[in-house]
Amino acid sequence: AQSVAQPEDQVNVAEGNPLTVKCTYSVSGNPYLFWYVQYPNRGLQFLLKYITGDNLVKGSYGFEAEFNKSQTSFHLKKPSALVSDSALYFCAVRDMDTGRRALTFGSGTRLQVQP
Amino acid sequence: DTAVSQTPKYLVTQMGNDKSIKCEQNLGHDTMYWYKQDSKKFLKIMFSYNNKELIINETVPNRFSPKSPDKAHLNLHINSLELGDSAVYFCASSLTDRGLQETQYFGPGTRLLVL
Numbered sequence: 001a002q003s004v005a006q007p008e009d010q011v012n013v014a015e016g017n018p019l020t021v022k023c024t025y026s027v028s029g030n031p032y033l034f035w036y037v038q039y040p041n042r043g044l045q046f047l048l049k050y051i052t053g054d055n056l057v058k059g060s061y062g063f064e065a066e067f068n069k070s071q072t073s074f075h076l077k078k079p080s081a082l083v084s085d086s087a088l089y090f091c092a093v094r095d096m097d098t099g100r101r102a103l104t105f106g107s108g109t110r111l112q113v114q115p
Numbered sequence: 116d117t118a119v120s121q122t123p124k125y126l127v128t129q130m131g132n133d134k135s136i137k138c139e140q141n142l143g144h145d146t147m148y149w150y151k152q153d154s155k156k157f158l159k160i161m162f163s164y165n166n167k168e169l170i171i172n173e174t175v176p177n178r179f180s181p182k183s184p185d186k187a188h189l190n191l192h193i194n195s196l197e198l199g200d201s202a203v204y205f206c207a208s209s210l211t212d213r214g215l216q217e218t219q220y221f222g223p224g225t226r227l228l229v230l
Binding site (some may be wrong): 024032034036041043044045046049068075088090094102103104105107 | 119151155156157158159160162163171173205207217218219221222223224226
């Protein structure tokens with residue numbers, strides 16, 4: 001079975017400071033990893049993904065994520081936070097080797113960026 | 116030019132009623148999904164169709180019946196609505212090709228409230 005853990009319900013950061021939103025995963029095979037963002041009363045927007053290749057993945061709106069196989073982590077980062085980044089962030093995983101196409105999501109982390 | 120659209124956006128109904136939610140994608144994808152997001156923001160897969168064939172059917176009450184008339188549409192019909200069905204239902208789609216990266220794109224969600 002595949003699972004995702006987002007250990008922080010909320011992350012607070014000041015505008016202009018770097019931010020990190022944590023994610024760890026568990027799959028039996030090789031992972032596809034995704035980050036999505038959800039703004040209030042909106043759908044999920046795709047931010048970035050890791051399939052294979054470079055461990056540092058760059059995505060939309062200046063976000064990046066680092067895949068760490070030994071720590072089974074895929075933390076989301078941004079060098080300088082904006083107030084407009086405040087939203088709910090979801091990490092998701094798919095096991096590449098099972099063929100199961102559904103994503104398993106973490107519980108979400110609310111990012112609050114203070115001006 | 117909306118990629119994944121859902122109707123209605125909001126649905127308020129009485130317990131015991133039957134209702135449908137429609138989803139359409141114009142991305143040329145061949146796999147579509149229904150996810151449920153509960154009041155605590157947990158997202159969970161319900162169903163998935165690939166080329167009109169049901170490929171994922173999670174432990175969902177049989178009051179929920181998905182129907183895919185063609186690759187671009189996946190509708191969700193719910194019979195005998197219960198209070199616990201109140202949630203946000205998201206449709207998503209992806210292109211299935213093991214050689215390519217499959218990203219799921221989500222619709223804006225349908226907010227269902229059962230009174």
